[in-house]
Every structure is written in C-alpha cells, then in structure tokens.
Amino acid sequence: MASQYSLKGHILPELIYLIGLVVLCNVALSMQSNDVNCIVYNEEFMECTWSHSEGKPNYTLHYWYYSEPETECRNYIQQDGYNIGCNFSNNEIKQFRDFNIYRNGFSDSGNESTPTQTFQLQSRVKPNAPGNLKVNATINNGLSLSWEAPMPRRRCLMYRVRYQSNKDKDWQSATVTEQTRFKLASVDSEKLYTFQVQSKINPYCGTTDLWSEWTLPVYWGRNDTQIVNSKEGLHTLISVLSLLGLIVLVVSLMRSERLKVIIIPKIPNPGRSFDPLFDTHNGNFQDWLGVPKDTLEGFKSNYHENVCIVSESPPDSLQSSDHGGSYEQLGRTEIPGKASIPGNRGEIQPKNTSPATLFSDIAVFVESSRYAINENIYVRV
CATH class of the missing domain: 2.60.40.10 (Immunoglobulins)
Incomplete structure (x- = not known):
C-alpha cells in the first residue's frame, strides 16, 4: 500500500507538467501560425498584415493558390524600414480557392520561416x-x-x-x-x-x-x-450684431465731425460772440452793431431846455395874518444856481455859475424839497 501511494506521488506531478507543456506549445504554435491577418476590403483590394517585434528579422511574404507556383509579394507595406504587410490588387484576389502564405526572414542565426497559413478569401471579405x-x-x-x-x-x-x-x-x-x-x-x-x-x-x-x-x-x-439651441443661437447672433453696430456707430462718431454734429449738437458759447467787439472794432459798440453814423446823428437833440424845478416852501416859513405877519405864497419858483439880485428896475438878475456848482445846487435843492414835502404830508395827516 505504501509503495502504491509513493508511485502515485511521483507520476501525477510529472503528468501534469507534461500536459501543461503540450498546451503551451500548442498555444505558441497557434499564435505563431496565425500572426498574419488577411482582409479583403469590399472585394476591391486585400491587405495581409503582421506585427514586427524588436530583434526579429525583416520578413518577406510568399503566397500561392492551389496548383499554382509560389510568388513573393510585389507591394510591401512598410513601417520604420521593416515590412509589416503586403497589398494585393483586385486581379490577384481569387475567392473560393485556398490562399496559402508564409513569411521568410534572415538573421545572424540563419534563415527563419513561419508556418504556412491558409485562407478562404470569400470568408475574409469586409464590405464598406x-x-x-x-x-x-x-x-x-x-x-x-x-x-x-x-x-x-x-x-x-x-x-x-x-x-x-x-x-x-x-x-x-x-x-x-x-x-x-x-x-x-x-x-x-x-x-x-x-x-x-x-x-x-x-x-x-x-x-x-x-x-x-x-x-x-x-x-x-x-x-x-x-429648438432651444436654435433660439439661443439666434439671441446670441442678435446680441453680437447689436454690439457690432454700436461699435461701428462709436467709431463713426469719433471720425466724422458732420455725423457728430447731427447726433450730438454743439452747445453755443455766448462768450465767443463778443470776441469781434474787441478784436475787430476795438471796443466800439456802435461800430460792432453796424449802426450807420447818420442814424446816430439823428438821435442827438438839437435844442436845450433849462431845468425848472417846482417845490413847496416849508411850513415854518409861513406866517399867519392873524399875528400881524406878512403872507407869502406857498409855491414859488427858483432856479438853483441863480441868485436873486435886484436889477436896476427891481428885476431879479440871475447869477452866473459853473455846471459843477449848478449840479451840486440842484442835488441839495432836491433833497431839501423831498424833506419839506414829507414834513408837510406828516403835518397834514
């Protein structure tokens, strides 16, 4: 019994190891044999491609149909200087016949060839x-x-x-x-x-x-x-166009003086209107107004009238006849600047005075008359 168990313990691990090795070999062979992929695109042309690994030789592709001689690829697909595929034209494609290919490469160790692969091209068609x-x-x-x-x-x-x-x-x-x-x-x-x-x-x-x-x-x-996006796009377009129009208007206003005056009229400066009065006419108001000299001469008076001021005597100077006083008239006419000088025949002769003295006397006389009138009104009331 002990020898049987020991025999099983030695044989079983070795059997499992052999089975695993066979499986790995089959997987490796299948991967190596199926490393070329051929596709017929819409029955117009065919490409057979493979991948290139670092350290591997530059392979060439050989193909043949049943009972036909072997032929090397005429149109390689290359990448980084290495062949990675072959391009076949329409007249080189034959469906419902076995299509055989293999790759051949040269390295330092000698000639390397891959196993042959066989395709039925009618089953490798990929339509557009x-x-x-x-x-x-x-x-x-x-x-x-x-x-x-x-x-x-x-x-x-x-x-x-x-x-x-x-x-x-x-x-x-x-x-x-x-x-x-x-x-x-x-x-x-x-x-x-x-x-x-x-x-x-x-x-x-x-x-x-x-x-x-x-x-x-x-x-x-x-x-x-x-629909919402189209409305939002329309609103955005309107906003952009409005903004562009505003920018164009501002630029036009800055460059066009005539348009600027039409939209934003200038406010007149009244101070500038009197510049010609001093710059051109040297302060001559009549000349600046353009009034003719004949018109100005027509406004001048050609006669002179003496000033006649009528005033009322103050009530203090009035004497009642009941007290034996002499009666004087309330109103009398005097001309300021003319003193009463008896003449030869009892007439009053005016005294000649200067214009300045006359103006001063008139002002004093007016003030005194105003005071007398106010006083008289107050007494009567």
Missing part, C-alpha cells in the same frame, strides 16, 4: 458601409429607412439596422437580408430618432464575422433641445 441612407415618413405614423448596397453582389450582403430615440437608453437592432429597406410600423412624432446601418457577407456567400463600419447617423422627429 452602406451609402445614401435616407428615412421617410409613411402612413399611420410609420417610417421607411432605405440605403444603397456597397458591393455589386447585392445578394451576398446582409445588413444590421440599429435605431434609438432620445427617450431610450439602449439601441434597438434588426437584421435585414438581401434587401436595402427597413420599415417601422409606428413611431412617436414627439421623439427624435437616430438610425444607422452596417453590412456583412451573408452565410450563403461566406462564413465571416467581419461587419462594415456603421454609416453616419440620420435623424427623424422633433428635438426640443435643438
């Missing part, structure tokens, strides 16, 4: 995205989506349609075979729908998982966000 995608409304709130096939062989294509409304979180998809049209029975006109389509070779023409890229999205429906 469908073209001219359109969406139209139909009766009963339906939609019809149409597009154009990217390849001449329309029967070998299948399509996948995905659509989503602005109220949905996930995409909804549908598959269309041998047709270039998709219909939705009913949609909500208050929502905004987004549609995209991609294409692939169908199982009747090839077994592949290579789908094309998605088309550019097309939209149908109502988007409140777009």
